[in-house]
Amino acid sequence: MKKNKNIVLMSLMLLAFLSCNDNDFLDVNPSKETTEQALSNPTAATELVNAVYNKFLNWNESSFAWNGVSSMTSDDADKGSDPGDTGGDKDLMDALTFTTTSLSFNEVWEANYQGIARANQALKFLPDLAIDETLKKRLIGESKFLRAMFYFRLGQMFGGVPLIKNVPDIQNQEDINAANIRVTRKEIYEFVIADLTEAAADLPTQYGSADLGRATKGAALALLAKVNMYNLEDPDRWQKVKDLTTQVMGLGYDLTTNYEDIWKESGENNIESIFEIQARGETPNKGVEGYFVTQGARGAGGWGWGFNTPTQDLADAYEPNDARRDATIIFRGETLWDGLLVPNTVSNPMYNQKAYVSKTAETFNGNDWDSNKNIRILRFAEVLLMNAEAAIEVGGDAATPLNRVRNRAGLGNAPVVDKAAVWKERRVELAFEHDRYFDLVRQGRAGVVLRAHGKNFVDGKHELFPIPQTQIDLSGGLLTQNPGY
Structure with a gap:
């Protein structure tokens, strides 16, 4: 069982350093340098964070599986295409007849944890780099914003998931446990809220043209408001949403x-x-x-x-x-x-x-x-x-x-x-x-709306998606399944 648990941890660690041109944070290419050599590069700090942004361009993060899980499951979208083209499992997403082995769930699970691993790597090395302190704070803020977005998506989809806060040490039992044991969704959202609060304090309100598109204070505050809106266990969430959105409206x-x-x-x-x-x-x-x-x-x-x-x-x-x-x-x-x-x-x-x-x-x-x-x-x-x-x-x-x-x-x-x-x-x-599927669940009316639309929504089950069976197997059975699956 320990061997299986270590497989999960090792998969999170096998991320090569990525480098890019400082003038274009999408120019990300695999680095052939050692860790020490890469970190001695004058642009290393920015490159570490650029690699986190780059994850959002990937097929498994923002494309086919994500559309299936977040859109085709709702009453806004059908599978589409030709009737005989299932898209792997998109017909199951559309009908809400998916299972624990449906491919899309494992794709988005892996994608978001790959993004988290990149963010954790940046956050490990940034504090020790000899760079301007204002830039350092900004890059740390960007990394926390992006990590928060990955964790927010996981929380919306699966509820409680493993909370990996740093680059894991395969010899450390606590790190092994963190990669294989779920915490509650409340704990995930509390971690996300902390990341976004810290990010908002250090991010600028805007950038020059060379850095256009990087995370800003407004982005951190807006996402923080959205996370609070979904944090159903917080009785004060709506006052927080109002205060945060009012701040953004003044930017x-x-x-x-x-x-x-x-x-x-x-x-x-x-x-x-x-x-x-x-x-x-x-x-x-x-x-x-x-x-x-x-x-x-x-x-x-x-x-x-x-x-x-x-x-x-x-x-x-x-x-x-x-x-x-x-x-x-x-x-x-x-x-x-x-x-x-x-x-x-x-x-x-x-x-x-x-x-x-x-x-x-x-x-x-x-x-x-x-x-x-x-x-x-x-x-x-x-x-x-x-x-x-x-x-x-x-x-x-x-x-x-x-x-x-x-x-x-x-x-x-x-x-x-x-x-x-x-x-x-x-x-x-x-x-x-x-947003639509997650909105309906948050509003407490997903079953009524989606069943009226002809979808097979089961109350007490489909508010969450299944933990991928592949991930449960890799954990040696330590990851627990959501109710009803």
Whole structure:
């Protein structure tokens, strides 16, 4: 059993040092240097942190499996593609008939722990490097922000998971236990909250063009508000959400005038953006692996695999004249903003427009796999909606932030301002941004909503996803399974 437990630990340690050009934190290449040589490099500190950012470009972190787990499970998305193409297990994600051996869960588990390992490596070495103290604090803050994001995703999906706080020592029994034994989700969220609180204290509010896209104070505060919103065991969470979102609202962010422009290349890192996964459509490409081509229209005249397609229920959820409907959904037979006609010969009636890359009006060098588009992770619109929901819970002005979001979409003020109104706005504003399933669980209505949609949601089971059986086996049985699996 000890041999199996050590396999988990060793897999977390087999991460080579990564290096990159200090002027472009996406240029990450494997280093052939020893640890000592790498750390003596003048750019070593920045390179350590760049390697953590780079993890978000990987297939297993931000692409096919993540879409399956966070989107196709919800009432916003169908599996899509052709009926006979399961995508490995995406049909099971769609129907909520997945099992402990479904591939997507093991992929996202491994991906997030790989990211955590990179962050822990950076946090191990950064304190001892002879660099400017302000830069050192900033890089430590960035690493803690990114580690928090990995752990937050794990907590949302699986509940309690192993909490690995540092680079493990394979000879240390405490480290072996940490890699193989789950702590509670409450403990995970408390760790995430501590990381984000410390990060927010040391991160700048903005960067120059060379560092555009790195984590800021606003990103740390916005993610901290979101984690608190999901921290259901904290009775004071809503006051914290309100206070944190109010801080972010004072940092100079604003809504993009035209909602559709957010998702264009020209809308990247704009005034609404709080944090994005950065991609480059240059040669060689440094994009999010497969994110866009897997969701592109399938069939004759299409440009992709056709997975993760909008449901009719989502299309019907938009009010008349809501600009977000056409900006979120590609309809078969329509002409897109760049003049491309989506022919009636494509396989599915609808596709995700937030994952569309124009080959004529945006940077495109022929590489569909590592494309140029950023993925939006945190936006000011969500901060406004969190602020509105918190105001409803603890008192205050919920109408103003809620109506700012609605008015930007071309709608009038909400006729009723209550939780149901905010929840509806979250759905149509944030569709395909990986929140819907987790929102329904947080709101306590996942079973009612998803069963009405025809999904096999079992109360007391599907609020959490199964711990991958592969990971339980590697732990020698020390990792315990979630209820119902």
